[in-house]
Amino acid sequence: MNKLPDKLDDYNEARKQGFLKVKALKDKGVNVVGVFCTYTPFELIYAAGAVPIGLCGMSEETIPDAEAHLPKNLCPLIKSSYGFAVSEKCPFFYFSDMIVGETTCDGKKKMYELLNKIKHTHVMHLPQGQKKEHAFDYWKNEMLELKKALEQKFGVEITDEKLREAIKERNKERKILLDYFELGKLIPSPISGYDVNTVIDSLGFQFDRATQRETVLAKTKELREKYERELKGKTSDRPRILITGCPTGGVREKIIKTIEDLGADVVAFENCCGPKEKVELVDETIDPIDALTKKYLNINCSVMTPNPGRFKSLGEMIDEYSVDGVVEVVLQACHTFNVESYNIKDFVTKEKGKPYILIETDYSKSDTGQVNTRLNAFLEMI
Numbered sequence: 001m002n003k004l005p006d007k008l009d010d011y012n013e014a015r016k017q018g019f020l021k022v023k024a025l026k027d028k029g030v031n032v033v034g035v036f037c038t039y040t041p042f043e044l045i046y047a048a049g050a051v052p053i054g055l056c057g058m059s060e061e062t063i064p065d066a067e068a069h070l071p072k073n074l075c076p077l078i079k080s081s082y083g084f085a086v087s088e089k090c091p092f093f094y095f096s097d098m099i100v101g102e103t104t105c106d107g108k109k110k111m112y113e114l115l116n117k118i119k120h121t122h123v124m125h126l127p128q129g130q131k132k133e134h135a136f137d138y139w140k141n142e143m144l145e146l147k148k149a150l151e152q153k154f155g156v157e158i159t160d161e162k163l164r165e166a167i168k169e170r171n172k173e174r175k176i177l178l179d180y181f182e183l184g185k186l187i188p189s190p191i192s193g194y195d196v197n198t199v200i201d202s203l204g205f206q207f208d209r210a211t212q213r214e215t216v217l218a219k220t221k222e223l224r225e226k227y228e229r230e231l232k233g234k235t236s237d238r239p240r241i242l243i244t245g246c247p248t249g250g251v252r253e254k255i256i257k258t259i260e261d262l263g264a265d266v267v268a269f270e271n272c273c274g275p276k277e278k279v280e281l282v283d284e285t286i287d288p289i290d291a292l293t294k295k296y297l298n299i300n301c302s303v304m305t306p307n308p309g310r311f312k313s314l315g316e317m318i319d320e321y322s323v324d325g326v327v328e329v330v331l332q333a334c335h336t337f338n339v340e341s342y343n344i345k346d347f348v349t350k351e352k353g354k355p356y357i358l359i360e361t362d363y364s365k366s367d368t369g370q371v372n373t374r375l376n377a378f379l380e381m382i
């Protein structure tokens, strides 16, 4: 039987329920794999008969726990994630059978070494760029290593047949999610960026994939009907904003909600909270490992050098979502997004002719007033 943490009674009701829910899943014999990044091939985990669960920390609550081991000057996403692990406050980490990490940035890859002391952490080594000829073979070997690690851990064989099935199902889910995200293309927008973020995050608490799909399909239907009934043919003076940069789950209130409260619509996310990983499907006609390698190598994160795909997809999204302004969010000490922001600003303002603002922030509330003032001035200018 799976044991609950000793401190359970100290936790609030929502967290207690979270622990009980994951424990019930574990008691049924389901294996759980904790994951952090968009580069993680979920299909391999599903084909191993396990359930992938996102572990990205989105709250400042556990940062003091993390800072006992990690430097203060580190990305809040890394500190928060590690803090949840060491403090036993995250039911998903607590009940994960293993963790799959990736060497996307220096802070994360070194944090995984510490995480591995608490729980078996398999780290996939990402190539530094997509263009070098050997990048494909390198990443393919990492896919094969993960496949082996999952097979050994769970005593299963990941056959091509299981993998093809997992690819097919995941592609279906991608299309469902893409339809939801693309509601942001409608004018006026029937969708709130804040709600999109909230709905996507809530899927992580529904382990049943059929329920996840139904939730998104129902939301899409509801919003499409709202558009047809109340909005179609009308005009709106709310500026249409695209969010780019680091994942924004931990600054949803401070940035996304503030933008919408100030009278704009967040219609698109070019960061990992949006359709970035959903647009390109996994090729169902070629060798499944080759197909996964190709798909996941193509993800446009600033950890790749160079990273031309991000500019291409940003340009397409600005056009397709009829964007009036771009807000780039950089989490404190995220060097890759921070450095890349120089070229992103140039691209947005000069090539696309749109206003751009960079907000560098963390998960604390200390800069809430300043962020609010800057966003207000930015939106007034549009």
Ligand code: SF4
Pocket (backbone or CB within 6 Å): 036, 037, 038, 039, 104, 105, 245, 246, 247, 272, 299, 301, 302, 303
């Ligand atoms: S921003 Fe980059 S490192 Fe972070 S989750 Fe997305 S792909 Fe991974």
Ligand code: SF4
Pocket (backbone or CB within 6 Å): 075, 076, 077, 078, 104, 105, 106, 107, 108, 246, 247, 303, 331, 333, 334, 335, 336, 337
């Ligand atoms: S936001 Fe940047 S620093 Fe933070 S984990 Fe992602 S890539 Fe690393």
